[in-house]
Amino acid sequence: MTVAAPPSTRKARKRPFWTMERRDSLAGYLFIAPQMIGITIFVLIPLALVFWYSLHEWNVLAQTFRFQGLANYQTLLSDPGLPQVLGATTIFSIGLVIFNMSLALLLAVLLDQKLKGITLYRTLFFSPVVVSLVAWTIVWGFLLQNNGGINALLASVGIEGPNWLRHPTTAMISVIVVQVFKNVGLNMVLFLAALQGVPRELYEAARVDGTPAFRQFTRITLPMISPTVLLTSIITIVGSLQVFAQIAVLTQGGPGMSTTVLVYYLYQQAFQFHKFGYGATLSIVLFLIVAILTFVQWQMRRKLVFYED
Amino acid sequence: MKTDLSPRIKVIVYGLMTVLLIPFVFPTWWMVTSSVKPISDIFAFPPDIFPRRFDFSTYGRVFELQPFAQQYWNSAYIAALVTAGTMMFSSMAGYAFARIRFPFANTLFMIVLIGLLIPAEVTIVPLFQMFLGWGMINTHWPLVLIPIFGAPSVFATFVMRQFFIALPKELEEAARVDGLGRFKIFWTIALPLARPALGAVAIFTFLHSWNLYLEPIVFLSSPENFTLPQALTQFTDAYGGALWNVQLAAATMTALPVLIVFIIAQRQFVEGLAHSGLKG
Amino acid sequence: MASVTLSDVKKSYGKAAVIHGIDVDIADGEFVVLVGPSGCGKSTLLHMLAGLETITDGTIAIGDDVVNDLEPKDRDIAMVFQNYALYPHMTVAANMGFSLEHRRVAKDTIAERVKWAAGILGLEPYLDRFPRQLSGGQRQRVAMGRAIVRDPKVFLFDEPLSNLDAKLRVVMRGEIKALHQRLKTTTVYVTHDQVEAMTMADKIVVLSGGRIEQVGAPLELYDRPANQFVAGFIGSPSxxxxxxxxxxxxxxxxxxxxxxxxxxxxxxxxxxxxxxxxxxxxxxxxxxxxxxxxxxxxxxxxxxxxxxxxxxxxxxxxxxxxxxxxxxxxxxxxxxxxxxxxxxxxxx
Missing domain, CATH: 2.40.50.140 (Nucleic acid-binding proteins)
Known part of the structure; x- marks a missing residue:
């Protein structure tokens, strides 16, 4: 055995400045630097500016930029358009999430069956996700014309279809449906993965116990995939708040203001009516809604962590 | 749910799926077929599911009415830059947050996550003002920079971090013992193994950029700078009415290439998204 | 080849101390097993020796050099991991030669060394395969091959056999022992399995709760356990x-x-x-x-x-x-x- 040198002499040895920890920390900072700098410039500073702008009267055309405290927020509260906009936003988001979730779940359950050619069906159901968003919206706009494909099909079975995009109710239904068919494939695939993640033994145990198929679905499948369902539903709602192109192409927020959702209203105020200060105030509203929903999502994640992994 | 179904139920399942398929597949079919029909046939009643006569001249008109080739190139190269940039920066940051211990790592990661709360729609007014100040209005810079550092890249960073956390730590330890520094470990070990996650990130990012609509109409004003989604809405007659057949031809050219790539690589596509997306 | 000296080595994460001052002398060519129940700090200690974990206090010396602040690559050690840690995207040959590549060793020399190591471990037929195409025992051999290719001063083994089934474990135990007798490289081997410790070690270090319970030759520990913990840990049934x-x-x-x-x-x-x-x-x-x-x-x-x-x-x-x-x-x-x-x- 070798004899160790007395510990005291080794302790006295000077440690270099660039210890392993410091070298590794430096590497860490270098790795995150590009993204941190980018986020600071393109996300954090603009966010601070949104708050700052919302305290100003700022009209680009009139070239005014004047501090006015909370006046924009007073305008907001007395804006006759706002209740309509928030109402349209709520109907759009809730309608979309309900339709999207139920359809995604139905498709996922169907695709989870052991059948020939199921992959082809999955591919086709998913395909709209990869079709250019505006192209998809344009085709639907074409189909939803008064003399378009849908009414022609309805007429061929003797039904006179409405002028879809010209009535408030049908216009709202149309934008929801167009958006759902475009993106439901994503949630469908997530649900399918969740369904396939349910351990087979649970179903085998249930069958041994004689549990009927429908009860297997409500008592085993649904509880097991509920975390996925809840999380995707919030992601879907947050996503629905950002829907802009579909509204701009299909209805321009009309008829009247029936499909003017918050993002579209924000765009109109800021870039069509050139009211940047008020636009910034509406951005704050949007930010708060997204922030609250995301916060709820994180809380749920924490609670549901039991199911994960 | 994985039991073999009785033949009767099989028929019901196939029937239900086929009916449900109509709104997913018919629009694309209608877009492609209508774009090759003569204008007089596209509103024909009863509608022709299969075109009876062909007229390809609309495809020529797409390029006459708009600098469509230029616009195609704009969309393609912007999406390529955004995808490459996002993959690079989000995998680097995701790796560091998953694997390297440094002071304030958690705080900094929380700051990055704030980005998820702030889609570009929220900050579009100050962003417009910033790019105006830099003289970048009616250039492609905003369309490249905003997605690379905004909410989509934060999501990508999150996905990459989750992936790297799951990667066995011993692989890296082995690499360190084998003599590699941090950057080489990242480049030769972690990144090659992260291909499934990178693939999902690439798909998400590409589609996001390819579909971008608000940013182009806010930042771009001249047709030769337009991207495809914006260009598609410009095919109108003098009264602002849509030139449906030309528009559908342009839409077909926009949608079809991505759709074909998807159908060829659909397995990697769907499964990659499912697995990485779940963890995100 | 070299001796290894740990003097008053400590490790804490923030305020939580996990290693409380460890002194161990390992002679040149010795086969030392660190053994203890899970959470006793044996693996942390090995990682500190490898340079994969930093040292809070004390010193670690390999040969005459204090290595506290050296990167793993500069310590001239090789390590075999519990889950083998083979690079899944590289062939067996590439896995084994990887460390030499990064030390600017000539290509011919690398090929020669890989061939030599593969010869010792019976891996010649598998050099072009990928890790996923190998059985557990073969992967284990590749991991060992990767370690011996470099002819390092010290081998470190981190529970290398715990992923193998009982039968294969006995076989590989013999192979590792034989390899050590052939190469005579100083070896530090971590396991929670006292049978492995007893059969392989020249010297066993029993750890518990981040402290050394006893150091000694296997039979010494069996015959004269220093305390009730060692007495209960060594020997089966207890x-x-x-x-x-x-x-x-x-x-x-x-x-x-x-x-x-x-x-x-x-x-x-x-x-x-x-x-x-x-x-x-x-x-x-x-x-x-x-x-x-x-x-x-x-x-x-x-x-x-x-x-x-x-x-x-x-x-x-x-x-x-x-x-x-x-x-x-x-x-x-x-x-x-x-x-x-x-x-x-x-x-x-």
Missing amino acids: MNFIPGQVGASGFEADGVTLPCPAGTPIGTKAIYGVRPEHFTLSPDGIKAEILIVEPMGSETQVTMKLGQTSVIGLFRERVAGMPGETIGITIDPAKTHLFDAVNGQRLG
């Missing part, structure tokens, strides 16, 4: 412990008096330790009530009640008794152990 006190005619436990070595003051409260294999059947011996009989062919394991304490005995003979019956046993006082009732340290 040593039986019976509380009581030292009396005039032996050790007085609850309901029975047992033979024990002289020299401990009478009246001392203690824990009496005897290994299952150190009971001998004898009709005239101490009476014990049979609780369970488990014949294993070569041996018979009997759970029995000695006084009021349930103990396990292991006999070469076949035991015919049924539960409820009594058997007689004797114990050689020289093979018994006494531990302090309070701190568990060996008495006498």
